[in-house]
Amino acid sequence: MSVENAPVVDVDEAAIPVEKKMYYRFESNDKKEFRVSELAIQQSETLNRLVEAMGYTSEDVENKPAIAIENIDGKTLKLVFQWCEHHKGEAIPVDDGSVPKIVEIPEFDAKLMDIDNGLLFKLIWAADYLNIVQLLNVSCKKVANMAQGKTPAQLRRVYLLPSDEEDEAAKRAAQEAQDPRAREVEEEFEERKRQGGNSFF
Amino acid sequence: MKLQKLPHVVQREIVRTMSFTETTLLSFCSTRTKHMIKNTNWKVPRLLFTITKKYISVHLCHDNWSNALSLVVLYVDEFMENTEVLKLRNSSLEFRFIKLGYYLDYQQPVEYYGNSQDVIQVLNQFLDDSRYELYKHFIDLFPNTPKIQLMTEVGTDLELVPVPEYVTDLSIAGEEVDVNYVEEYFSKCQDLQNALVGPEIKGQIMENSKITTVKRLVCVDTKYQVKCLVFKFNGQVASFQGCRCKINVVIDVLKLWISNEAFQNVERLSMNAEFSSFDNFPYWEENVVLQEIESSQSDPSKRPENCGKKYEIASWILDPLECGNFRDITRTIDGKRASFHVSTFDFHLVVWN
Numbered sequence: 001m002s003v004e005n006a007p008v009v010d011v012d013e014a015a016i017p018v019e020k021k022m023y024y025r026f027e028s029n030d031k032k033e034f035r036v037s038e039l040a041i042q043q044s045e046t047l048n049r050l051v052e053a054m055g056y057t058s059e060d061v062e063n064k065p066a067i068a069i070e071n072i073d074g075k076t077l078k079l080v081f082q083w084c085e086h087h088k089g090e091a092i093p094v095d096d097g098s099v100p101k102i103v104e105i106p107e108f109d110a111k112l113m114d115i116d117n118g119l120l121f122k123l124i125w126a127a128d129y130l131n132i133v134q135l136l137n138v139s140c141k142k143v144a145n146m147a148q149g150k151t152p153a154q155l156r157r158v159y160l161l162p163s164d165e166e167d168e169a170a171k172r173a174a175q176e177a178q179d180p181r182a183r184e185v186e187e188e189f190e191e192r193k194r195q196g197g198n199s200f201f
Numbered sequence: 202m203k204l205q206k207l208p209h210v211v212q213r214e215i216v217r218t219m220s221f222t223e224t225t226l227l228s229f230c231s232t233r234t235k236h237m238i239k240n241t242n243w244k245v246p247r248l249l250f251t252i253t254k255k256y257i258s259v260h261l262c263h264d265n266w267s268n269a270l271s272l273v274v275l276y277v278d279e280f281m282e283n284t285e286v287l288k289l290r291n292s293s294l295e296f297r298f299i300k301l302g303y304y305l306d307y308q309q310p311v312e313y314y315g316n317s318q319d320v321i322q323v324l325n326q327f328l329d330d331s332r333y334e335l336y337k338h339f340i341d342l343f344p345n346t347p348k349i350q351l352m353t354e355v356g357t358d359l360e361l362v363p364v365p366e367y368v369t370d371l372s373i374a375g376e377e378v379d380v381n382y383v384e385e386y387f388s389k390c391q392d393l394q395n396a397l398v399g400p401e402i403k404g405q406i407m408e409n410s411k412i413t414t415v416k417r418l419v420c421v422d423t424k425y426q427v428k429c430l431v432f433k434f435n436g437q438v439a440s441f442q443g444c445r446c447k448i449n450v451v452i453d454v455l456k457l458w459i460s461n462e463a464f465q466n467v468e469r470l471s472m473n474a475e476f477s478s479f480d481n482f483p484y485w486e487e488n489v490v491l492q493e494i495e496s497s498q499s500d501p502s503k504r505p506e507n508c509g510k511k512y513e514i515a516s517w518i519l520d521p522l523e524c525g526n527f528r529d530i531t532r533t534i535d536g537k538r539a540s541f542h543v544s545t546f547d548f549h550l551v552v553w554n
Binding site: 149 | 205207208211214215216218219226229230231232234241242269287288298300
């Protein structure tokens, strides 16, 4: 996809200082391209370090291929960059280790995250991967809020939590898949026990 | 939302932003969720279990004692309708969970003073085992054991009140309590550091009683046991509230400290008077004390404005004392200094380190 046809994130250019007015190009794993301001990129520790290491000039940004982000699709990346552009220039919060952690979800973020759980899952994953601290905070808070007022059974449904029995069955299945002989040995052992054998060996 | 498919660091952040109530209820979902919570380095300043004949209430509290969670474990002959089954790993006990709304007050078959809606039900026949199971469940949630306090209502069968080894703070609540009951209860604690006795103690308090040898003690309704309790107290910090006695007791306390005949370990001792027309005891007056006890006005240049640390004794807070108008006394044998103050209703003694 050409740069001209790439989905461009809305940018409030007046808010960007002149010396920071450089836009990097990123490409999602489904080949969607985005232009993101340098100031917005600073919200992502991972991307910020990446572009600093690359040391691109304005010409490089235009002439070299877009920077590929291979683990994130275009739909998710669009949300990520929309969030970064909206919060560009804001200080990155420092974790004071308090529990419970107090996180407020601003109106913009609440609207941005008014999405299905599948996309929210990807957004959280992307925020973690790109190390966008505040986006991770608000998206985690959104997931935490799903638990409000729920009973344990409702929590299991909301978070798709397997029971202990289901966890154990899954573990057994995984072990068997890794070592089919283990199951055979176990069955043989059980059979011998039923027949009254004292020793397996 | 598949919570457990998210990276570990994300799971941790999600749990950290949950309220204590949701986190606690999540811990009952499965063993994995319980481990997940523990791995978030979940911290709660205080965990208070209140044990009565009919229920246990579990309070997770913030530093300022505001309740972050109140959960009631209710003992029933049979489970209520519409309850959810809760299973704890390696436990054959069956627990049931229900949320009781405020508007369903009539359905709450307990004289519960809190406002919790979260109720775990346990059948009466499993009362004994279930208490251990529940303690264990809660304790296992924390990588570092929080400050745990047990409060027991008078009349609860003490054989069914387990006091785990990590508990150092015990309280007892009620109107009146037999001294033997308190002794038995306190004896269950291997390392009793702080004790709070809410009810009036009935019966004779013996020498070396568990009550008077505890390190820090609060008696809320001391009444006529004041002499026994105060003079036998051998710990570091004590507050005796509702004392019914004449000022002579205060004078004797000071004399005993000065002569080193008692209170060798005391850091702070406070008494609060309760007067009634029935006793006809005169109000306490500092002048009476000063006539009997040799003392000097505290020198503000040599003393801090506040004396005594802040103490927390099984949920009872003793704030530092303003000592600008305190009087200084000296222990004869070693020259150790202390300051005291007497007012109509209060007496405070603080020993300087």
